[in-house]
Amino acid sequence: MHALDINQRELSERIGISQVAVHKLVSGKTKQTSKINELATALECDPAWLGNNDDVGDMGEAQWRGVETWDSHTPLSDEEIELPFYTSIELSAGSGSFTDTENTGPKLRFSKATLRRLGIEKANAVCVNVSGNSMEPVLPDKATVGIDTGDKTRIVDGAIYAINHGGLLRVKVLQNLPGGGIRLKSYNSDDYPAEDYSAAEKQDIEIIGRVFWYSVLLPR
Template sequence: MSFANRVKQRRKELGLSQAELAERVGVAQQSIHKIEDGRTLKPRNILQLANALQCSALWLQGFESQIDNGQSPEQNNASSTNAVMVNASDIRSLPILSQVQAGNWSNVILETDQEFERQITSVKVSEEAFAMRVTGNSMTNPFGSPSIPAGSIVVVEPCSCPDNGKIVVATLNDAPEATIKKLEIDGPQKFLVPLNPKYDPIQINGNCRIVGYVRQVVMEL
């Protein structure tokens, strides 16, 4: 079921018109119409929309099958007994930054009226966390997991000194774009290691600034 169909289905289950739903969300009716006809796929106010529809934002996005409407499992449909419940207070909507913005994330002004594509996550992260879309195939592991192929979206927790073995976001040689690699520490030596063996490890010798580490990878199959 698509995002548009989930919104429409849930609105009708609650007996709401598009105008009534729009009033609850605090948007124009046209915004709801665009969502339900498939023109708006990732609205900025998805958390308010989920609250108005009394469901989980993750369910609206297709990441879980359970509608979290505040009822007990016995009150919900029996077919959802295997679903994972997510506390609505744990859901975050993160801005998806470009590689250049990610490399300079601390200076990016996230104004409320700035149009960022958003990524929904239930992973516990700080207020400074952001998301970034992966490009290139240096983190595509041909031998299995972990693998972060091009097009994936990573949720990043800013941190300048992550632990050994973490997948990190970093900039190299003062380049403006951020890159993603695995951090490996061997005694006094540190390396940024691609998951794709076709690429060589990069030794860290003052040429690297670590922005943060990856908490979640989101990808479409």
């Protein structure tokens, strides 16, 4: 999956099963699926590599063709690019704030095909961390998100955006309101109710870009 730059959410959408089901397959908790052919197509491999018939086997093993290890010294392939990862900037997913100045840390690898498919220019794509729990369980504390800074002129209801709200960098689900207003929503709505702002108040909210990718570490 890493070599193809497919996360579990994208894989679940491609083969038509839940992300939870994909996680169970990847972790080896589930060893059978009726979606063996769809899974093989999504992973660009022969179904035989995934096991006999519906028996997927341990999806965490290196039997997946195309999955290989690499580090910062591994050269980029012709179909890969690196995006800047600003480790000193954190998007607040709560009531916190960001600290330090902009500083480029390690770079994250993406396939060119992924950005082409999403219509994202490399120059507009950056990665940062999320801090706080207002976007849990989708974006838990310390999740990493990819932001398309070129996609900020039109708000798509229900999409996740990075915003500069009066000097505070935040990540929220945005929704248009009648009269030109805007609503900021959190996935953790019990602790963080929606915030509504009028068209006038909206002037203090600058859209940095739309979140097009995220990565989280699952608890063990």
